[in-house]
Amino acid sequence: MEVQLEHPVDEIKRLQRCINDLVSLLALPAMWSGSKPCDIVHTLLDSLLRMLDLDFVYVSLTNPVAAAPSETVKVAQSQEQLFRPRELCTFLNRWLGNDLQKRYLQERSHIGDEEVSLVSWPLGVQREIGVIVAGSRRADFPRDTEALLLNIAANQALTGLQEARLLSEQKHVADELDQTVAQRTAELAAANEVLRKEVAERRRAEEALVVSGHNLRLIVDSIPGLVALLTPAGEVELVNPQLVEYCGRTLEELRLWGTNDTLHAEDLPRVIELYSQSITTGNPHNFETRLRRFDGEYRWFHVRGVPVRDANGRILCWCSLLTDIDERKRTEDALKRSEAFLVEGQRLSRVGSFSWRVETGQITWSEELYRIFEFDRDVRVTLELIGSRVHPDDIPLLNDMIARAQGTGSDFEYEHRLLMPNHSVRYLHMVGHARRDRLGRLVYVGAVQDVTQRQFSEEALAKARSELAHVARVASLATLTASIAHEVNQPLSGIVTNASTCLRMLTLDPPNVDGARETARRTIRDGNRASDVITRLRALFSKKDSIAERLDLNDATREVIALSLSDLHRNRVILRCELADSPPFVTGDRVQLQQVILNLIRNGSDAMNTVHDRPRELLVRTERDESDRALLIVKDAGIGFDPQSMDKLFQAFYTTKSDGMGIGLSVSRSIIEQHDGRLWATLNDGPGATVSFSIPCATNT
Amino acid sequence: MNSGQEKIASELPLVAVVDDDESVRESLPDLLREFGFATHSFSSAEEFLTSDSLVQTGCLILDVAMPGMTGFDLQRELKLRGHSIPIIFISAQKDEVSRRRAFQQGAVEFLFKPFSDTALLQALNTALRVR
Numbered sequence: 001m002e003v004q005l006e007h008p009v010d011e012i013k014r015l016q017r018c019i020n021d022l023v024s025l026l027a028l029p030a031m032w033s034g035s036k037p038c039d040i041v042h043t044l045l046d047s048l049l050r051m052l053d054l055d056f057v058y059v060s061l062t063n064p065v066a067a068a069p070s071e072t073v074k075v076a077q078s079q080e081q082l083f084r085p086r087e088l089c090t091f092l093n094r095w096l097g098n099d100l101q102k103r104y105l106q107e108r109s110h111i112g113d114e115e116v117s118l119v120s121w122p123l124g125v126q127r128e129i130g131v132i133v134a135g136s137r138r139a140d141f142p143r144d145t146e147a148l149l150l151n152i153a154a155n156q157a158l159t160g161l162q163e164a165r166l167l168s169e170q171k172h173v174a175d176e177l178d179q180t181v182a183q184r185t186a187e188l189a190a191a192n193e194v195l196r197k198e199v200a201e202r203r204r205a206e207e208a209l210v211v212s213g214h215n216l217r218l219i220v221d222s223i224p225g226l227v228a229l230l231t232p233a234g235e236v237e238l239v240n241p242q243l244v245e246y247c248g249r250t251l252e253e254l255r256l257w258g259t260n261d262t263l264h265a266e267d268l269p270r271v272i273e274l275y276s277q278s279i280t281t282g283n284p285h286n287f288e289t290r291l292r293r294f295d296g297e298y299r300w301f302h303v304r305g306v307p308v309r310d311a312n313g314r315i316l317c318w319c320s321l322l323t324d325i326d327e328r329k330r331t332e333d334a335l336k337r338s339e340a341f342l343v344e345g346q347r348l349s350r351v352g353s354f355s356w357r358v359e360t361g362q363i364t365w366s367e368e369l370y371r372i373f374e375f376d377r378d379v380r381v382t383l384e385l386i387g388s389r390v391h392p393d394d395i396p397l398l399n400d401m402i403a404r405a406q407g408t409g410s411d412f413e414y415e416h417r418l419l420m421p422n423h424s425v426r427y428l429h430m431v432g433h434a435r436r437d438r439l440g441r442l443v444y445v446g447a448v449q450d451v452t453q454r455q456f457s458e459e460a461l462a463k464a465r466s467e468l469a470h471v472a473r474v475a476s477l478a479t480l481t482a483s484i485a486h487e488v489n490q491p492l493s494g495i496v497t498n499a500s501t502c503l504r505m506l507t508l509d510p511p512n513v514d515g516a517r518e519t520a521r522r523t524i525r526d527g528n529r530a531s532d533v534i535t536r537l538r539a540l541f542s543k544k545d546s547i548a549e550r551l552d553l554n555d556a557t558r559e560v561i562a563l564s565l566s567d568l569h570r571n572r573v574i575l576r577c578e579l580a581d582s583p584p585f586v587t588g589d590r591v592q593l594q595q596v597i598l599n600l601i602r603n604g605s606d607a608m609n610t611v612h613d614r615p616r617e618l619l620v621r622t623e624r625d626e627s628d629r630a631l632l633i634v635k636d637a638g639i640g641f642d643p644q645s646m647d648k649l650f651q652a653f654y655t656t657k658s659d660g661m662g663i664g665l666s667v668s669r670s671i672i673e674q675h676d677g678r679l680w681a682t683l684n685d686g687p688g689a690t691v692s693f694s695i696p697c698a699t700n701t
Numbered sequence: 702m703n704s705g706q707e708k709i710a711s712e713l714p715l716v717a718v719v720d721d722d723e724s725v726r727e728s729l730p731d732l733l734r735e736f737g738f739a740t741h742s743f744s745s746a747e748e749f750l751t752s753d754s755l756v757q758t759g760c761l762i763l764d765v766a767m768p769g770m771t772g773f774d775l776q777r778e779l780k781l782r783g784h785s786i787p788i789i790f791i792s793a794q795k796d797e798v799s800r801r802r803a804f805q806q807g808a809v810e811f812l813f814k815p816f817s818d819t820a821l822l823q824a825l826n827t828a829l830r831v832r
Contacts, residue, residue: 485795489793489794489814489815490722490724490725492814492815493722493724493725493728493791493793493814493815493816494722494724494725494727494728495815496814496815496816496817497725497728497729497815498727498728498731500732501728501731501732501735501818504732515731519731522724522727525724529724
């Protein structure tokens with residue numbers, strides 16, 4: 001730097017002016033505080049142009065911030081023609097170059113046609129803010145004060161610009177921050193809005209929930225059931241007022257239901273078992289138990305507990321509903337009892353009930369009816385099925401009944417027989433009452449009674465009567481023979497006595513011949529008397545009282561069998577009947593022949609009374625033999641008879657039965673002989689005997 | 702008829718025969734006489750009761766079955782009247798019940814018709830020995 005001395009006053013003025021300018025310059029930063037960089041540059045350049053005699057002054061900012069121009073040039077007013085800003089910028093830019101190390105540049109250069117002195121100061125140590133260039137054509141540019149001022153100005157500018165930059169950076173940052181904040185705020189606001197909406201929704205939902213919860217509560221409190229909520233572990237958590245009211249217990253007490261008397265002692269073990277199982281497995285539980293009422297009475301309840309699960313299937317709680325079924329249970333029990341009574345009653349009285357929908361053919365039976373018909377409970381009942389059990393002879397009757405029922409729709413009453421699989425016969429009495437259902441369709445409702453016993457009783461009665469008649473006959477025969485015996489014994493006694501007397505008289509010395517003669521005479525007379533008695537006996541069995549007719553021996557046999565059947569069954573006799581295919585017709589007294597057949601059958605049955613190790617088979621057989629005689633054979637499997645006493649069998653008064661009168665076979669033989677037949681007995685190859693008779697067949701008239 | 706009858710009636714034991722049957726009333730007395738007894742016959746129990754010889758009767762041969770008063774009725778009646786006449790029952794019916802009853806009521810013997818003369822004689826000896 002050159003120091004040039006000028007006129008001292010001018011120098012002092014110049015120096016004063018310089019100091020003033022210095023002071024102004026020093027005040028600049030204060031002015032610049034808060035200004036933007038471009039404003040700082042502008043005021044700087046304006047101040048410098050004012051202060052100093054410059055042609056132009058130029059600032060270039062490095063990394064201008066916040067809309068600060070990177071280059072600013074101000075040309076002094078008077079030199080505007082000389083220096084065009086744009087050209088200046090281009091030149092100066094080039095002139096400055098990129099050497100950032102240089103602190104200070106001073107050079108005289110040519111800008112266009114003009115020679116200019118250029119001075120540059122860096123703004124910032126390495127031009128980080130920028131650079132300032134001042135130019136003038138004066139050769140003595142820059143003088144010391146100018147240099148000083150420019151230096152200070154540059155410093156000030158630096159400070160100001162730094163500050164401004166800082167500020168603007170700060171501002172930028174602040175702006176950015178603001179922006180970020182604003183953005184953030186906006187975001188937050190948006191999020192807040194969303195949240196607010198959610199909250200509003202949630203609140204609405206909650207309200208709705210509260211309302212629905214309220215409704216639920218209303219429902220729960222008003223359903224006729226006791227409700228309890230339990231934890232997943234099965235502990236009682238909540239109970240509804242109904243439950244509390246019913247039990248008259250507090251929640252605490254109810255929690256102890258497993259050990260106190262809330263549930264009936266008899267039901268408790270079972271309930272605990274089922275409940276524990278349910279809690280463990282997570283499956284709903286259903287059971288019936290008695291629950292103690294507030295007044296100590298126990299009533300039946302149905303308990304149904306279901307688990308409440310979350311979205312993942314985990315159990316949140318158990319909801320248990322207890323319904324009072326006491327009435328229903330009592331009614332059920334009463335119904336069951338009455339049902340049982342009905343079934344029992346039907347069984348005892350052997351009455352079954354049925355319903356028959358005529359149109360559809362649907363038939364419903366009570367249990368007893370299945371039993372009567374001997375069908376399984378699960379068999380579907382149809383008319384065909386019924387028909388399969390009905391006795392073949394009664395099928396027409398059944399068909400008639402069905403036809404009538406379908407046709408007239410009137411009540412009916414029938415008696416018919418069933419033929420069971422074991423060939424036994426059952427007698428049924430059936431009553432049916434016609435009804436119309438709601439749709440006017442015909443339905444029969446009725447009852448069927450098994451009257452087999454009654455039938456058998458009647459048959460037994462009939463048989464007893466005929467037996468009685470038979471016995472009466474036999475009894476009269478007995479008394480007759482008793483009186484005959486009496487009458488025969490009298491003359492016999494006389495004969496013996498007289499004969500004895502006669503002998504004594506004749507052994508006397510001398511013999512009493514007259515006496516002997518008398519006794520002998522009496523003897524003859526008594527003998528005749530006895531003979532008359534015998535004759536009378538024969539007359540008893542003479543044909544005088546019998547009616548001879550043409551009859552079918554098979555028919556007669558069947559009738560006798562029918563009468564004897566119940567007796568035979570009672571004695572466990574198995575009757576086999578082999579009647580000739582073509583009916584053997586005979587002429588004779590039906591009743592007497594039937595008496596013979598009855599006698600033979602009875603004897604055959606009696607012979608097997610003590611048989612236990614083999615079937616008590618009795619065979620009754622008719623046939624026609626080669627000599628045109630009708631044959632009836634009764635073969636038993638009984639104890640047989642002693643062949644030596646064969647003759648005795650047919651003797652009057654011979655019997656092996658303790659209560660027998662021994663009339664049967666002798667009378668039977670008599671009857672048969674009256675019919676020109678013969679009756680005989682033989683022993684079987686196996687056990688038992690066979691008694692047979694044969695009589696001539698009726699001639700074809 | 703012969704020597705038997707020549708004996709004084711009062712010395713011979715009197716045997717009464719009560720039977721509604723004629724042949725018995727015919728034949729039995731002769732046999733009894735041959736035995737050496739005195740005998741009277743009656744056709745009914747009533748007849749016997751009203752007879753004079755009742756008291757003297759040493760033994761009674763009595764039929765069971767008779768119209769009107771039966772043999773047992775007579776037995777009872779005699780007991781009631783205090784007559785202890787030994788009775789030999791005779792019957793045409795083989796009736797064990799009656800036989801037992803007769804013995805229960807004190808009869809000496811019960812014979813079924815037709816009976817042998819030796820059986821009768823035995824019974825008579827027993828009866829008269831008891832007396």
